Amino acid sequence: MRKKIIDVANCTGCKNCELACIVAHSPNENLQQAYKDGGIAAIRSRCKVELTSEGQNFPRHCQHCEDPQCVRACMSGALSKGDDGYVVCDTETCVGCYMCVMSCPNGFARPSTSGRRMMLKCDGCTSRDCMACVENCPTGCLSVEETDLPGDSVEYLNRPEPRESRV
Amino acid sequence: MKYVIIGNSAAGTAAAETIRQQDPHGEIIMLSRDTNFYSRCQLHLVASGQRSPEQANFLPADWAQRYGVDLQLGRSVSEIDMARRLVRCEDGEQFAYNRLLLTTGSRSALPPVQGMDGPGVYGLRHMADAEQLRQVYRNQRHIVIIGAGLVGCELAEALVEVGHPSVSLVEMSPYPLPLQLEEVTGRRLGHMMQQHGINLYCGDGVTQVERNTDGTPAAVHLKSGKRLPADLIVAAAGVRANTELLTRLGAECNRGLIIDEGCRTSLPDIFAAGDVTECRDVTLDRVMSSAIWPAARKQGRVAGTNMAGGKASLQEHTGLRASVSLFGTSMVSVGAVFSPDPAWQKQIYDRTDSRGRLCSKICYSDSKGVLKAAILWGDISQAGLYGEAVLKRCQLGDLDPGDLPDYLMQAVV
Numbered sequence: 001m002r003k004k005i006i007d008v009a010n011c012t013g014c015k016n017c018e019l020a021c022i023v024a025h026s027p028n029e030n031l032q033q034a035y036k037d038g039g040i041a042a043i044r045s046r047c048k049v050e051l052t053s054e055g056q057n058f059p060r061h062c063q064h065c066e067d068p069q070c071v072r073a074c075m076s077g078a079l080s081k082g083d084d085g086y087v088v089c090d091t092e093t094c095v096g097c098y099m100c101v102m103s104c105p106n107g108f109a110r111p112s113t114s115g116r117r118m119m120l121k122c123d124g125c126t127s128r129d130c131m132a133c134v135e136n137c138p139t140g141c142l143s144v145e146e147t148d149l150p151g152d153s154v155e156y157l158n159r160p161e162p163r164e165s166r167v
Numbered sequence: 168m169k170y171v172i173i174g175n176s177a178a179g180t181a182a183a184e185t186i187r188q189q190d191p192h193g194e195i196i197m198l199s200r201d202t203n204f205y206s207r208c209q210l211h212l213v214a215s216g217q218r219s220p221e222q223a224n225f226l227p228a229d230w231a232q233r234y235g236v237d238l239q240l241g242r243s244v245s246e247i248d249m250a251r252r253l254v255r256c257e258d259g260e261q262f263a264y265n266r267l268l269l270t271t272g273s274r275s276a277l278p279p280v281q282g283m284d285g286p287g288v289y290g291l292r293h294m295a296d297a298e299q300l301r302q303v304y305r306n307q308r309h310i311v312i313i314g315a316g317l318v319g320c321e322l323a324e325a326l327v328e329v330g331h332p333s334v335s336l337v338e339m340s341p342y343p344l345p346l347q348l349e350e351v352t353g354r355r356l357g358h359m360m361q362q363h364g365i366n367l368y369c370g371d372g373v374t375q376v377e378r379n380t381d382g383t384p385a386a387v388h389l390k391s392g393k394r395l396p397a398d399l400i401v402a403a404a405g406v407r408a409n410t411e412l413l414t415r416l417g418a419e420c421n422r423g424l425i426i427d428e429g430c431r432t433s434l435p436d437i438f439a440a441g442d443v444t445e446c447r448d449v450t451l452d453r454v455m456s457s458a459i460w461p462a463a464r465k466q467g468r469v470a471g472t473n474m475a476g477g478k479a480s481l482q483e484h485t486g487l488r489a490s491v492s493l494f495g496t497s498m499v500s501v502g503a504v505f506s507p508d509p510a511w512q513k514q515i516y517d518r519t520d521s522r523g524r525l526c527s528k529i530c531y532s533d534s535k536g537v538l539k540a541a542i543l544w545g546d547i548s549q550a551g552l553y554g555e556a557v558l559k560r561c562q563l564g565d566l567d568p569g570d571l572p573d574y575l576m577q578a579v580v
Contacts, residue, residue: 069551073461075177075208077225095218097208102490102499103461104551111497111547113522 001085002124003147004131006059009158010141011049013057017133017142018045024125024132044113046122047133052160059141061133062087062108062122064153070100070109070121078119085153086124094118124153168193170474171254171262173244173412174270175199176207177460178441180226181467182268182474187234189475195236196262198254202241204230205294207272208460211318214291214300215325223294247412249434266474269424269432269439270467271409273458277402278313282376287384288400291318300401307398309333311387313373314404315343317491320356322401323365324493335366335395337387339404342369347489347500349507349529351515352544356493363494368393376400408443408456421445423456428480430470438474440466449558450485450502450540457486483558487540490550496524499550501557502540507531511539520546528553537562 022043023031047061068087071079078094081087096117100109112120125131134142170186172179175197183195205213206225212218231238239262246255247267254262275290277283290296304310310326312319315338323336336343342353343360361367368389375388376397387397408423419425419433423445426432430446432439441463445456457466465484472479490499507513511531520526526545530553532538537560541553555561 072464075206075225075460077206077227093222095209095212096492098490098492098497098499098547098550099208099459099461101497101547102488102501102550102554105555107549107552109551111492117492 001147001149001153003085003145003149004061004124004134004154005143005145005157006061006154007141007143007157008056008058008160010139011057011059012139012141013049013051014138015049016136016138017047017059018049020132020136021045021047021122024128044110044120046108046120054160056160058160060106060108061154063106064122064124066151069103069105070119073099073103075099082126084124084126086126087121088123088126089119089121091118168475169263169265170195170268171264171266172197172268172270173199173254174268174272174441174443175201175204175238175240176270176272176441177463178467178470179268179270180204180230181464182270182438182440182471183236184234185468185471186475187236189472189477193475195234196239196264197231197236198239198242198244198256198262200241200243201294203294206460207292210291210294210297211322211325213294213297214304214322215329216301217325217329220294220298244412247416247437249416249437252436265436267437268470268474269413269437269443270441270463271412271443273406273408273423273442275402276405276407278373278404280373280375282378282384283373283400283402285376285378285384286382287398288376288402290402291322292406300399304331304399309335309396310399310401311335311337311395311397312401312403313337313387314402315340315367315369316346316403317344317489319401319403320344320360320493321491322403323360324363327364332364333366333396334364335368335397336360337368337371337373337389337395339372340369343367344491344498346505347491347498348542349504349513352498352527352529352542355544356496356498359494359496366395368395406442406458410443413437413439421454425454426466428482429473429478430466430481431473438470440470446481446484448485448487449483450487455486457484459486459488461488462486485558488554490547496545497547499543499547499553500541501550501554502531504529504531504540504542507540508533510534535562 022045050058052058064087076095078090109121112118204226205223209223243257245257275292315336323334326334342357372390373387377386379385384397386394410424414420424439426444426446430438442458448455469479514530516528524545529542531540538556543550
């Protein structure tokens with residue numbers, strides 16, 4: 001199984017992963033074309049680099065959970081977890097009820113902004129040789145590893161400590 | 168081991184899948200009145216013709232083979248013989264069971280109003296309802312939908328979207344989706360529906376259905392005295408759980424069959440899941456129905472695990488979680504927004520996003536700063552995080568509930 005390893009310590013927040021994700025999911029894999037069609041806003045990046053309250057970069061990618069809540073909530077049968085461990089959406093079957101959006105505890109299932117009512121999530125670039133985000137990561141934050149270990153298909157290293165709420 | 172599952176929708180199929188994972192050799196028999204698999208949440212799309220009945224199937228074509236399920240579709244169960252552990256069908260066929268699961272769902276309840284019984288009045292619970300509606304609605308000038316809950320609103324939207332010129336929606340509450348929205352968002356939705364051409368009558372109820380001499384509906388009369396012309400009426404104001412098979416045997420039952428944390432009914436070796444049940448809801452801490460798809464699936468999995476000898480319980484279970492998109496605006500609601508505790512603090516956060524849409528978050532938190540309920544309007548991409556916070560009873564402390572970036576939310580979960 002292909003596992004995505006995210007070493008948070010190496011993230012500089014360059015957002016090359018976000019751009020690569022947008023390009024990989026644009027109609028012709030062409031950035032200029034995507035811009036020209038005004039489509040860039042319509043193509044959402046499936047991954048995101050966020051800043052923690054401590055100012056640390058935190059690359060956030062769908063974890064393709066072992067027990068995926070989005071799949072559990074799907075009423076159309078569009079979402080499924082394949083044998084390769086990746087949770088993918090069949091866009092033809094999706095009706096955009098957004099119960100996956102409501103159910104993903106990490107916020108990685110999102111409504112598409114392309115106009116058609118359907119959900120959008122990381123597809124693990126299963127149709128590509130290498131994931132676009134990993135391929136374009138210049139800092140070594142993202143990498144791929146072949147492993148037989150069970151669990152989520154994405155693994156974090158040096159994950160930022162959650163900030164405690166101050167009561 | 169022989170497992171018999173009555174019902175083939177969300178809960179029943181989830182149970183069958185789970186049983187098979189736990190018990191590779193057991194015999195799984197699925198009995199259902201329905202003749203095919205379909206997602207009830209898509210019936211409004213089938214009724215309006217936006218999706219075909221085949222497209223509403225939520226399972227892969229080889230599902231029964233893949234999970235080794237003996238499908239007995241088109242069979243209605245008439246009786247359960249607990250002493251002999253038999254399920255009897257109306258056609259006389261009998262099936263023996265060691266463990267039985269009831270996922271019989273619910274049916275539309277027609278409002279008890281003069282003239283309601285008769286032709287031209289439909290529910291929207293079964294594929295047959297949707298197919299009938301699809302065949303007749305184009306030839307009917309005026310459609311009146313009673314009840315602006317999830318089913319009523321989604322159907323009204325679907326019919327307007329395909330161009331029906333006269334769709335009226337009657338709702339007792341002051342605004343549509345009264346169980347999912349509160350005053351501000353509810354009135355906003357009402358306004359939006361009217362702008363899109365739905366004739367909305369809120370705070371009103373149907374008192375009588377007037378019929379033509381040939382029996383077809385002519386109009387509905389409202390409490391307010393209005394008379395709405397109606398050629399076709401859809402009753403979407405309430406459902407009744409199909410509990411009869413077990414209540415006859417003395418099962419503990421409220422409006423639905425009461426099940427415990429392991430989806431067991433009060434009868435030995437009989438389990439229940441889905442819309443037919445009532446169980447403890449974590450957000451309100453009270454026994455109630457949880458009539459949403461994900462909750463039915465979850466109950467089905469828990470029931471399936473326990474039927475096959477495993478151990479599972481309904482943790483953080485709630486049915487008070489809904490997602491709906493109407494006219495391009497998405498909404499998600501979590502928790503008891505319809506009856507907020509007077510002690511809860513309500514905060515409203517509005518903003519306009521980069522595409523000029525109004526996005527709102529309505530957050531209810533208790534005196535300890537625990538998020539109890541929330542409504543997201545417009546931008547729902549963080550809805551899951553809010554859901555987690557409510558279900559896990561996270562203390563937000565100094566984190567502002569209206570402006571929680573995901574990682575902060577994750578921090579408190």
